[in-house]
Amino acid sequence: MARTTGSDGERTEAAVREAAVNLIARYGYEAMSMRQLAAEVGVQAAALYRYFPTKEDLLFTLMREHMEGLREAWEHIRPTSADPVEQLAAYVRNHIAFHIERRHATHVSNMELRSLSPDRLTQILRMRTAYEKELRIILREGADAGAFSIEDTGLTAMALIQMMTGVIVWFRPGERLSVPEVTATYLSMTMRLVGARMDTYSAARPSDVQRTL
Amino acid sequence: MARTTGSDGERTEAAVREAAVNLIARYGYEAMSMRQLAAEVGVQAAALYRYFPTKEDLLFTLMREHMEGLREAWEHIRPTSADPVEQLAAYVRNHIAFHIERRHATHVSNMELRSLSPDRLTQILRMRTAYEKELRIILREGADAGAFSIEDTGLTAMALIQMMTGVIVWFRPGERLSVPEVTATYLSMTMRLVGARMDTYSAARPSDVQRTL
DNA sequence: AAGATAATAAAACGAACGTTCAATTAATTC
DNA sequence: GAATTAATTGAACGTTCGTTTTATTATCTT
Numbered sequence: 001m002a003r004t005t006g007s008d009g010e011r012t013e014a015a016v017r018e019a020a021v022n023l024i025a026r027y028g029y030e031a032m033s034m035r036q037l038a039a040e041v042g043v044q045a046a047a048l049y050r051y052f053p054t055k056e057d058l059l060f061t062l063m064r065e066h067m068e069g070l071r072e073a074w075e076h077i078r079p080t081s082a083d084p085v086e087q088l089a090a091y092v093r094n095h096i097a098f099h100i101e102r103r104h105a106t107h108v109s110n111m112e113l114r115s116l117s118p119d120r121l122t123q124i125l126r127m128r129t130a131y132e133k134e135l136r137i138i139l140r141e142g143a144d145a146g147a148f149s150i151e152d153t154g155l156t157a158m159a160l161i162q163m164m165t166g167v168i169v170w171f172r173p174g175e176r177l178s179v180p181e182v183t184a185t186y187l188s189m190t191m192r193l194v195g196a197r198m199d200t201y202s203a204a205r206p207s208d209v210q211r212t213l
Numbered sequence: 214m215a216r217t218t219g220s221d222g223e224r225t226e227a228a229v230r231e232a233a234v235n236l237i238a239r240y241g242y243e244a245m246s247m248r249q250l251a252a253e254v255g256v257q258a259a260a261l262y263r264y265f266p267t268k269e270d271l272l273f274t275l276m277r278e279h280m281e282g283l284r285e286a287w288e289h290i291r292p293t294s295a296d297p298v299e300q301l302a303a304y305v306r307n308h309i310a311f312h313i314e315r316r317h318a319t320h321v322s323n324m325e326l327r328s329l330s331p332d333r334l335t336q337i338l339r340m341r342t343a344y345e346k347e348l349r350i351i352l353r354e355g356a357d358a359g360a361f362s363i364e365d366t367g368l369t370a371m372a373l374i375q376m377m378t379g380v381i382v383w384f385r386p387g388e389r390l391s392v393p394e395v396t397a398t399y400l401s402m403t404m405r406l407v408g409a410r411m412d413t414y415s416a417a418r419p420s421d422v423q424r425t426l
Numbered sequence: 427a428a429g430a431t432a433a434t435a436a437a438a439c440g441a442a443c444g445t446t447c448a449a450t451t452a453a454t455t456c
Numbered sequence: 457g458a459a460t461t462a463a464t465t466g467a468a469c470g471t472t473c474g475t476t477t478t479a480t481t482a483t484c485t486t
Binding site for chain 1: 239240241243244324327328364365368369371372373374375376378379382383390395398399401402405406408
């Protein structure tokens with residue numbers, strides 16, 4: 001047999017991407033075989049090579065598009081206001097929403113970096129660093145303006161990102177907490193962590209937080 | 214050839230463990246081959262099977278001992294005082310010190326869980342949950358006593374652990390910050406995050422933090 | 427309807443994998 | 457110093473891996 005009735009390149013490629021994200025997230029990149037991926041898509045392994053020249057190309061494509069998606073999401077949502085508190089809140093909201101929505105893709109992008117070739121690793125890390133720099137700038141400007149009280153901007157940025165991204169480790173949709181509830185709590189924790197002067201986001205007035213979502 | 218002069222089972226096993234932690238941390242469990250590990254130790258692959266019946270047994274042993282070490286470290290350092298702030302500070306100090314000291318082992322224990330068989334995965338997760346529960350209890354009792362101001366104990370515990378463990382991702386010994394400096398800043402961030410009433414650990418008086426290390 | 431192109435199957439490639447087995451030598455015991 | 461035990465080698469096993477090649481069929485173009 002060869003070409004099957006109803007086969008469509010675009011649909012197959014999309015199915016490959018989706019199956020790959022799920023399989024890599026569950027079993028890991030090295031542990032997922034091309035045959036396993038092909039079976040999940042309902043195709044022979046050789047067919048995958050029409051869309052991705054190598055297994056690593058597939059991984060890199062998934063990661064690059066995930067990082068580009070993160071940047072685009074932030075650029076669309078980033079507030080025009082220069083208020084540091086508002087900017088930080090937007091960053092936190094976007095980060096958490098994006099990562100919860102794409103838990104598996106985030107897992108892949110964070111855990112499989114070591115399977116990339118050196119120059120591709122550099123490319124992905126550059127995108128990640130650029131995204132993290134946005135947070136550092138917000139923190140720095142907020143601290144300079146007296147809106148935040150921060151000891152070490154770089155360290156605080158890393159701590160915040162680790163804290164927020166960590167959501168994907170334990171969060172499961174439909175369990176005890178909803179996404180807005182989690183986001184509200186994380187916003188509140190973030191604002192206290194950076195010593196935000198105003199208490200709009202403090203635990204004392206959670207209703208205000210809810211409203212800003 | 215067969216047994217080599219000066220060969221010693223205990224020394225070989227220790228060398229295997231150390232090499233395995235480093236190789237798995239760098240390349241991942243699936244990507245590390247038994248031959249590669251053997252070469253690093255300076256031995257043939259077959260020799261490894263004298264010490265670990267399977268590759269997965271090796272991984273499980275490394276993880277179990279890492280988790281046991283974490284628990285033992287905490288039990289030794291845990292303060293007798295019932296003061297929530299002091300207990301939380303001790304927990305943070307121990308967690309950061311332990312994870313920075315054993316960066317590679319932590320990487321392995323956190324990233325390679327999916328390579329364990331179901332019942333071994335359960336064993337490791339149980340140990341991890343027990344350790345995390347200690348933090349939840351501290352937070353809960355502190356909140357009940359009015360020492361902390363916390364919205365959601367479980368969520369705050371997860372956020373703190375993700376934040377602290379995240380240190381191993383970016384921290385490199387001998388760079389900009391020393392371990393005590395990092396620890397002090399994380400202590401300060403932690404105390405603000407949980408809304409600790411007293412400001413012993415606030416950014417305003419960093420000297421107090423240093424002293425308590 | 428014919429020709430071109432897109433999408434796949436089927437089979438095969440060499441390489442590498444985890445693991446086993448038998449043989450061999452070093453160290454220890456008696 | 458002989459017997460035993462500990463530690464390791466070297467070769468081999470069957471399996472699976474990522475990938476390539478070739479053939480075949482469906483769909484699109486004209």
